[in-house]
Amino acid sequence: MPRLNKLLMQISGILAVIVIWELATTYLHLFKPVILPPPSTVLVSMIAMVGNGEIFMHAGYSLMRVLLGFLVAAVVAIPLGIAMGWVREISYVIDPIMEVLRPIPPIAWIGLALLWFGLGLNSAVFLVFIGAFFPILLNTVSGVRSVDKKLIEVAYTFGARDLEVLRKVVIPAALPTIYTGMRVGMGIGWMCVVAAEMVAVKYGLGNLILEASNFLQTDRVFVGMITIGILGLVINVIFQLAGDRVFAWQKGVSKGE
Amino acid sequence: MAGDIKLDHVAKEYQSRGGSLLAIDDVSLEVRDNEFICLVGPSGCGKSTLLRMIAGLDTVSRGQILINGTPVVGSCPKVGFVFQEYTLFPWRTVQKNVEFGLELKKIPPQQRKETADKYIDMVGLSNFRDSYPHQLSGGMKQRTAIARTLAVGPEILLMDEPFGALDAQTRNILQVQLLEIWHKEKIKIIFVTHSVDEAVFLADKVAIMTARPGRIKEIVDVGIPRPRVRTDPEVNQIRDAILKSLFTEVKKLSDH
Ligand SMILES: Nc1ncnc2c1ncn2[C@@H]1O[C@H](COP(=O)(O)OP(=O)(O)OP(=O)(O)O)[C@@H](O)[C@H]1O
Ligand SMILES: [Mg+2]
Numbered sequence: 001m002p003r004l005n006k007l008l009m010q011i012s013g014i015l016a017v018i019v020i021w022e023l024a025t026t027y028l029h030l031f032k033p034v035i036l037p038p039p040s041t042v043l044v045s046m047i048a049m050v051g052n053g054e055i056f057m058h059a060g061y062s063l064m065r066v067l068l069g070f071l072v073a074a075v076v077a078i079p080l081g082i083a084m085g086w087v088r089e090i091s092y093v094i095d096p097i098m099e100v101l102r103p104i105p106p107i108a109w110i111g112l113a114l115l116w117f118g119l120g121l122n123s124a125v126f127l128v129f130i131g132a133f134f135p136i137l138l139n140t141v142s143g144v145r146s147v148d149k150k151l152i153e154v155a156y157t158f159g160a161r162d163l164e165v166l167r168k169v170v171i172p173a174a175l176p177t178i179y180t181g182m183r184v185g186m187g188i189g190w191m192c193v194v195a196a197e198m199v200a201v202k203y204g205l206g207n208l209i210l211e212a213s214n215f216l217q218t219d220r221v222f223v224g225m226i227t228i229g230i231l232g233l234v235i236n237v238i239f240q241l242a243g244d245r246v247f248a249w250q251k252g253v254s255k256g257e
Numbered sequence: 258m259a260g261d262i263k264l265d266h267v268a269k270e271y272q273s274r275g276g277s278l279l280a281i282d283d284v285s286l287e288v289r290d291n292e293f294i295c296l297v298g299p300s301g302c303g304k305s306t307l308l309r310m311i312a313g314l315d316t317v318s319r320g321q322i323l324i325n326g327t328p329v330v331g332s333c334p335k336v337g338f339v340f341q342e343y344t345l346f347p348w349r350t351v352q353k354n355v356e357f358g359l360e361l362k363k364i365p366p367q368q369r370k371e372t373a374d375k376y377i378d379m380v381g382l383s384n385f386r387d388s389y390p391h392q393l394s395g396g397m398k399q400r401t402a403i404a405r406t407l408a409v410g411p412e413i414l415l416m417d418e419p420f421g422a423l424d425a426q427t428r429n430i431l432q433v434q435l436l437e438i439w440h441k442e443k444i445k446i447i448f449v450t451h452s453v454d455e456a457v458f459l460a461d462k463v464a465i466m467t468a469r470p471g472r473i474k475e476i477v478d479v480g481i482p483r484p485r486v487r488t489d490p491e492v493n494q495i496r497d498a499i500l501k502s503l504f505t506e507v508k509k510l511s512d513h
Contacts, residue, residue, distance in 0.1 A: 148344075150340060150342055150344050151344060151346060153314055153338075153340075153344075154338070154340070154344045154346075155357075155361075156313075156314065156331075156332045157312055157313075157314065157332045157334075157336070157337065157338040157406075158332075158334050158357060158358035158361050158409060159332055159333050159334040159358075159361060159362075160361050164361060168357070168360070168361075169346065172346070172348045173346075173347075173348070175348075247348075248389075249347050249348045249349075249389045249390075249391065250347065250348075250391075
């Protein structure tokens with residue numbers, strides 16, 4: 001019963017916003033449709049865009065770009081992070097470079113992205129890469145460094161050599177933290193792909209929003225934003241659920257047993 | 258005899274910014290046959306340090322440690338170590354934890370499984386093969402750790418207060434089980450404990466260490482046939498003697 005109550009309250013919050021929004025626009029005419037169209041209009045456009053597949057096309061582009069950039073970031077950042085976490089000397093060399101680059105917001109790389117890769121897929125992928133890279137790297141480094149020293153000693157008492165310790169103890173122990181970095185990286189990558197699509201490429205949800213805005217199609221702007229929000233949420237939930245399954249050993253309690 | 262241990266005037270000095278700290282000063286000790294040695298001593302006297310040096314986890318500062326006549330350099334599976342802390346790999350099941358050392362030895366999976374099964378049965382965890390460490394009680398975790406160490410067939414088993422974190426009941430049961438295993442596996446055991454009770458119940462010989470810098474103060478031959486009864490007058494007598502000897506060392510600590 002309390003769970004049902006909680007659900008009802010959560011839904012009622014969203015419903016309230018929609019109802020007030022609808023009242024303020026359709027009935028009280030507080031805003032011009034180009035500033036704030038009623039939710040019903042947004043819904044109608046959304047249904048139309050789902051019906052003709054337009055929204056799937058844009059979402060598909062965005063997802064593909066974010067996935068590519070994310071994968072490249074993971075493939076580069078995870079091995080680098082493991083090396084930095086495991087070998088002090090490597091991190092002495094790399095750390096200063098990272099400290100200089102890290103505070104630069106990913107969006108600020110758009111200028112370079114356009115110069116280096118021009119308009120097109122590569123620019124967007126590059127921007128996602130920049131956004132996803134640092135969270136993955138930093139989490140990997142800290143995951144590797146915070147592995148319980150006792151577990152490493154245990155491995156040594158069994159005669160393990162350094163690389164075996166790395167492979168059989170350090171990396172498995174660091175995986176949950178690395179995974180958290182991937183989840184955060186994916187979230188930031190998703191923001192970056194939208195930004196990139198507003199400048200550097202055709203199609204994609206960011207592009208949809210910008211074009212709709214240029215044509216004063218505010219309802220389509222909303223459809224784009226809502227889709228971005230929903231997909232971001234879905235991606236995060238998928239990451240979370242998959243992580244809970246894979247890293248069940250980490251939890252104090254196991255579910256479903 | 259396989260796995261003979263000889264500590265020859267071993268000393269350990271820790272260097273730190275504030276200078277150096279002499280943790281162990283001149284310890285000589287020999288363990289032969291399949292002896293069960295318990296090491297007792299006041300806190301901070303260097304018991305863990307001594308075990309860690311025998312296991313090759315720490316280096317000696319002076320003197321040498323010989324196993325089968327060769328000086329210890331680094332760790333090897335011949336010398337097993339059971340830590341006081343729970344040290345199971347949390348991402349591995351009981352079965353996979355016990356197979357850990359066998360994987361390192363490149364034993365094929367089928368044989369690995371059979372060996373692991375044998376030791377899991379030996380410590381009485383057959384029904385928990387597929388459990389993860391977080392699903393086990395403290396006693397079960399230490400039993401798994403013991404099985405993991407035994408599975409690689411060590412000649413020497415070093416145990417650093419392995420039952421320290423357990424309740425008295427579980428402790429007593431594990432002590433009995435450990436003696437059975439020791440008897441079956443024919444290995445040497447050096448067992449560090451804070452409990453003189455435990456030492457007298459388990460050991461052939463109890464080595465008493467002095468307060469820091471640690472030295473061997475005396476070695477008491479227990480010499481009571483097993484199974485021992487904890488309330489036996491003979492047991493009481495030896496326990497009292499050890500306690501008295503230990504007390505003067507502990508007192509040194511509080512006098513400083
Ligand atoms: N890595 C280290 N660096 C500096 N000093 C250390 C280090 N490890 C241990 N020591 C010091 O060496 C001494 C012996 O420590 P050790 O852990 O061997 O004692 P112990 O007899 O096992 O104590 P306890 O019974 O409390 O476990 C202590 O004074 C401790 O502070
Ligand atoms: Mg200790």
